[in-house]
Amino acid sequence: MNANPFTLEMLDVWKRPEPPKQQVETGFFTDTTLCIGCKACEVACKQWNQLPGDGFHWTGNSYDNTSALSATTWRHVAFVEQMDGTGGHVPRWLMMSDVCKHCVQAPCQEACPTGSLIYNEFGNVYVQQDICNGCAYCVVACPFGVLDRNHQDGKAHKCTLCYDRQKDGMTPACAKSCPTASIQFGPVEELRERARKRVEELQARGETDAYLYGAEATEEYSALNSFFLLKDKPTVYNLPEAPKRPVDNLKTNYLVSFATAVGLTVLSALCFSRGKK
Amino acid sequence: MPGLGTTMGRGAATSFQEDLRNSDCILIMGSNMAEAHPVGFRFPMKARERGAQLIHVDPHFTRTSAMCQQYVPIRTGSDIAFLGGLIRYVLDNDRWFREYVLAYTNAATIINEEFQDAEDLEGMFSGFDTKTKAYDYKKAGWSYEGEEVAKSEPPPEIKTESFSQRLASLRNPTPPSDPELKHPRCVMNIVRRHYERYTPEMVAATCGCSVEEFLRVAETLCANSGRERTSAIVYAVGWTQHSVGVQIIRAAGILQLLLGNIGRPGGGIMAMRGHASIQGSTDVPTLYDLLPGYIPQPAVMRDHADLHGYLEQEKVTHGYWANLPKFMVSLLKAWYGPAATKDNDFGYSWIPRLDNNYSQLPTFLRMAEGKVRGLFLFGQNPAAGAPNAKLHRAAMRQLDWLVVRDWFEIESACYWYKGPEGVDPKTVPTEIFFMPAASSPEKDGTLTNTQRLLQWHDKAIDPTGDCRSDLGFLFDLGKRLKALYAGSDKARDQGLLNLTWDYGFDSPPMLPDGRPSRLPDEPDAEKVLREINGYTVADNRQVKGFSELKDDGSTACGCWIYSGVYPAPGYNRARERKRNPDNYTSPNWGFAWPHNRRMMYNRASADPEGRPWSERKKYIWWDEAAKRWTGVDEPDFEPDKAPSYRPPEGATGMASIAGNSPFIMKPDGKGWLYAPAGTKDGPLPTHYEPIESPVANLLYRQQENPTIERYDVPMNAKSAPLDPEYPIVATTFRLTEHYLSGPMSRFNSWLNELQPAMFIELSPELAAERGIEHGGWLVAWNKRGAIEARAMVTRRVRPLQVDGRTVHQIAIPFHWGFAGEVVGSSANDLTSIVADANVSMHEAKAFVVNVRPGRVEDFKDLPLRAAPWPTYRAAPDAPRSAQPEGQED
């Protein structure tokens, strides 16, 4: 039978394959104290994933000309010039390679209505391109502004943590290319342990401003499987001080709606009871 | 690199990048290592994480500075003042490594009485001839006591880096010396006097840094040098592209010798070179004044009429260079094969004779006068990348014919119809051939990296269309030229006709994936490498190393220093890729010249008796039981020469080198604090202001390097010192995201999006003074041109206090031009053509400009459209699920 490949592909979607075997959870530890701002990660990511350039826009914002993560930029190096010597530190130039945070409890995944966004067998948050319908709920759900919809195919894209490479035990392209081991990839529990030791080491060296961002869960937000060692407030690096899950807002909304409903019921009951008199 | 060659014997980085991890302190100066060599910078980062101090001394705060614990801003061009200050600090505070210095340097050697220092002559040394603007060695008296002018000292025209010149020869390899260092004319006391006035205050006043900043650097270096600790110095073109570049590097050599940091793990001077094989192209030189392996090109100014005269004049009696006849004769045999016989001087007469300076800058000036008819460009882009690029473009418009071998339509391929000056092609007479070149995956061969390491890269695929490797092009061109000249009996054509040119494959070439190559007529690069390695003529057996070479015509060798790279059939050591987990020098990864030695002068890692200076800094030592030198590297020394060996009276060649003399290329076996020969602008580094400078020389009445070639021709005007019209100091610099003038980066969207536009960095103070807004346009101009750029106003550039007044500096990346996906003004339209006396180096790192807000009106070249990307060509032989995510539909 000569079936139309397109039809076959459509049928594929309805087949439910066996899920792959669970693997040890992996993630990134990005240590900004080792980042030399070379942007090898950005290019290695584009190369492996064959992503187009985002256009040639000189921003004047230090050496940052890609500005933010996007549907076609999955690693982005931020530059923060703190050269005026204020703020209690020596003049310095901070650099940080930003990426999808691969949240342990990911709002994008919670918002996805199609089942495109999953936690794959490595515990990475992954957009399945053959499922995504481009509704962009995930785009608004992400508190970090990671997800973005591509104008060409209309679908949501972000860092895949090189899912394809991991299937064969290969290191993601960005981490492999990083010359100074600022981006470290591995089993996430090992990374967390290594990161804690690194902070202790830096603190002992007198770098008391070093701390981990997202290595552990807070009351409001889950831990990140892609977490960071920072030297200044998160907002300095354009990261939210306290990321929020949209679902948490829903709880209050539910309560308010429920309370309103109860209130209205009581009110109308009162009205009716008055009317009877 | 005569700065290193004159000081230590060989013009190349003394160490290897991986060894920087062992440093206790690294002074990065004249290099923006984190940006220009990010992967090499892994090793300073590793050292830092192990507790080393990283210091960056640079005109502006870069990504390198951001990684260092200490950053010191200095005025560009003031490096010798800074380094001279460090030398003075080391001597004044008695921080030099006494045993090392006394044993391994010429500190105790006594200098001729006629010598007069810059201190005595207001910034000049004895022997300066004001008419020729050069030092007359016969009158200079720079040599060791009892010696006359070195016979190998070449005339000023020759800018050679040849060993003969750098080494100089001595009649007496053990010159008079005073180990007590009391003699007023011993080198140590001359050096002391020379730098006496380079006080911290003088450094601060000249360089524009603070006394405290300078002292902190000095103290850090001293505290991290000695028996137990070592410091390294890293430099790049930030030192070389000055009118005093060679002397800056000499100053670093003096400092490192005094601190005992040469030839030891974690020490050394790392020259970070810019191009993939720029070391290789000086070793196997595409240079006008050298034959392969630093053998000087014969010259009419010297007694070079026949081979005998040439060898007599060029060889050095003592030390390794006594072997020159073997290297030269073997080279002639490699080139002219059976036609090279004893009777015809092995074809020596076919080698062209030098009569002038034919380096790039004078050649392009001759070209501008219509005196050069044809030009080949092999992956070089003078129309944007050369100093005073505008003049280079004007010169190229005078050519009769031009061959451009490149990948893209770079500036040097389209200068005939566009450019900021506006061109009418109807006025350009040049016949131009653009010959598309193969890219690195499309050809095989060796590249020599910054640490003298030869690495073979395999050909992965055939190049498409008309693209060919340069090797293939040259092989083809050579065959056609031989055919055109076939049958000629003119003497002048015999060199070409006799040239050995048999590089075809013996069997059809195959690609790594098992397919046959579609280009069976391409040459076999391994055959070329085997010729470079050398072989015995009688049985065509490859030699194991240069020690097998002979001067009787029985051996052939294309480049003696590479000998050993292909020591046996099927054993290409450049292609060897084995890691040894126990040895960080990786002796089986590639091949390092000479003779696979990773660290040069490593005999100095042991004390005079052959014992490691300390357990912590152990590297090579004398094994008394085995009677051999042993350790983690190949000894850069005769492997079985005992430390106690002393040359007998009248010894020559290597036999004249004592067992405690690590600098085997030098006739006295010593590192040269004071260079009695080898540098044309003085035996000791002396602070001169750049040719263009808004500051008077605070140290001497002599303002600038007196031996500089100025080329005062039209289009190359220069500002006089302290020109009030141009009060701002400018320097050029590199960004990580781009490469040189852009041929290998500005046609690439992945790099262009990261740094899409030309900008100039300036301080908020200067911006406020001139009304320039951050992000707005500014024009920088000087006597040679005007360029426009976006203003990057940043505190990473600081106004400096120089001699009590404010001097502004601006920093200009030099990556843009008028061809490519992103275009912008070329920094090189502002730089000038001048040439230092040693190597014809220009001064791109220090010149003057003025700035104002606005644009240069006539700059309107349109960029190439961005290439469509991704290519939407699925990866072959791979399912949809293996296609790149960015390509999925």
Next chain:
Amino acid sequence: MEPTPARAAASQTFSPNSTAKGPRTRGATVVPSVCPYCAVGCGQHIYVKDGRVIDIEGNPDSPINEGTLCPKGANTFQLSVNPHRITQVLYRAPYSERWEHKPLDWAVSRIAERVKETRDRDFIEEREGTVMNHLTTIASLGGATMDNEENYLIKKLFNGGLGILPIENQARI
């Protein structure tokens, strides 16, 4: 540490594409190479499939880069597989306003003729009795980005064969 049930692979809906996922370099021929940009000398791996380069990465075995690359090194793929690359010989006649295509064979022949013509006219055998045997009206520039073997042939052919002196490259010092 076990994932929470909500995150476990077993409770996700994997698409066919996701279960079949794998790197495109699977089964490719790996060719060792060296980065063409700066002089650090990073080892690279070139992945070839079906006669095409599909990926270029750092060689993890290299003692210099240990698999890493800088942005330029990571860009080597786009440098080589690049729509801007010129793949045909371009020829511009004197005073012409445009490029034209010419066959490769013709172009090399024509270059050889021009070299011969210039050499025959300007070669200097001697001046005032001193042997020169040189040619200074043809110049060659470049070599620092090329292989040693290529530099060797430039020097050998141009200098040892043709007697050309002005041979230079990017190196000064």
